[in-house]
Amino acid sequence: MKITAADVIVTSPGRNFVTLRITTEDGLTGLGDATLNGRELAVEAYLRSHVAPLLIGGDAGRIEDTWQYLYRGAYWRRGPVTMAAIAAVDMALWDIKAKAAGMPLYQLLGGASRTGALAYGHASGRDIPEVLDSVRSHLEQGYRAIRIQSGIPGLDSVYGVAASSAAGGERYDYEPARRSLGGPSRPVEETWDTRAYLRHMPRVFEAVRAEFGPELPLLHDGHHRMTPIQAAKLGKDLEPYDLFWLEDATPAEDPTALRLIRQHTTTPLAIGEIFNSLHDYGPLLSERLIDYVRSAVTHIGGVTAMRKLLDLAAVYGVKSGMHGPTDISPVGMAAALHIDLAVHNFGIQEYMKHSPRTLEVFLTSYRFTDGLLHPSDTPGLGIELDDEAAARFPYEQAYLPVNRLTDGTVHDW
Structure with missing residues (x-):
């Protein structure tokens, strides 16, 4: 060919x-x-x-x-x-x-290993009551596992909490790259306070568990914002609430950071969202410093690279937890779902529903039913692109936000 x-x-x-x-x-x-x-x-x-x-x-x-x-x-x-x-x-x-x-595609990867891939959704709110409402909404949508993010008292905006979260329904504006309001094309700048965050999050999970019980798998994303010892403290403080995982607790370029966290908490760890090579994982796998691999098929080098990474991870008992926000296109999501269905060491799949406009351009066949995703039995990836629809939506320059501490110091976003 x-x-x-x-x-x-x-x-x-x-x-x-x-x-x-x-x-x-x-x-x-x-x-x-x-x-x-x-x-x-x-x-x-x-x-x-x-x-x-x-x-x-x-x-x-x-x-x-x-x-x-x-x-x-x-x-x-x-x-x-x-x-x-x-x-x-x-x-x-x-x-x-x-x-x-x-x-x-999953048939060429060895066939199905399960009937569907367990997916988690993103619940959030500006305060604890809004978080609880968002969890209820996601349960009504069929999710069986839910990531919990919350606003922090004293901070105007926080990663993972969409402006429309209070509405409780579908949210397509979550975490978009965007322009500065009313100014030149520069990133929005947000303010962060790690100590306030560390005080608040255990209270959030205490409320969620009290409302929804011990069985619901709960996840949380730290988005690289903690030092290793801060992450160790949060992991330990969250142990009573039995998290499915604590994600990206600290920047992971230095594997010794994960060693310190592992010494202090039994909360499962997921990392790798910003990694772009199997080699980035190195001792994180061989020393069993993480429990879930978070890379996206789109950013790790494709189906070939992801399959090799997950085969290596399986040797050490590490499972998949592939990145799947709405900045992964439906093409990248479909590729992840075919791998999810085929590999033995599947863990969970992040899933955010794309906006109706996105789905005008990308014609999908994968399905979400009763908390599980399936890539469909359409030959190939199961995605087509409508060129006329794509042409109606030209490129717009945009950036992810930049994060600063309360004293103005640039911090990890």
């Missing part, structure tokens, strides 16, 4: 997405997600100017060889831009191969 075209589509149906479409000489097409939130045009340029010309005339069936060619052949390896571009190529080639076989 010779590749005859590799087209890059940038569209912004509510937020920016970068999609690669590969076409073969016999008319088969495959889609890949290359979205890098807040840095989308860097990946577009990498794909359009450097990667796409290398694909023309190549064999679409040589997926592993193409992956290695793009990774090793460029000399400059890794990094989020490179790995998102490679991921898009890899997803698109797997999409083509599965379509050529007349099978959903």
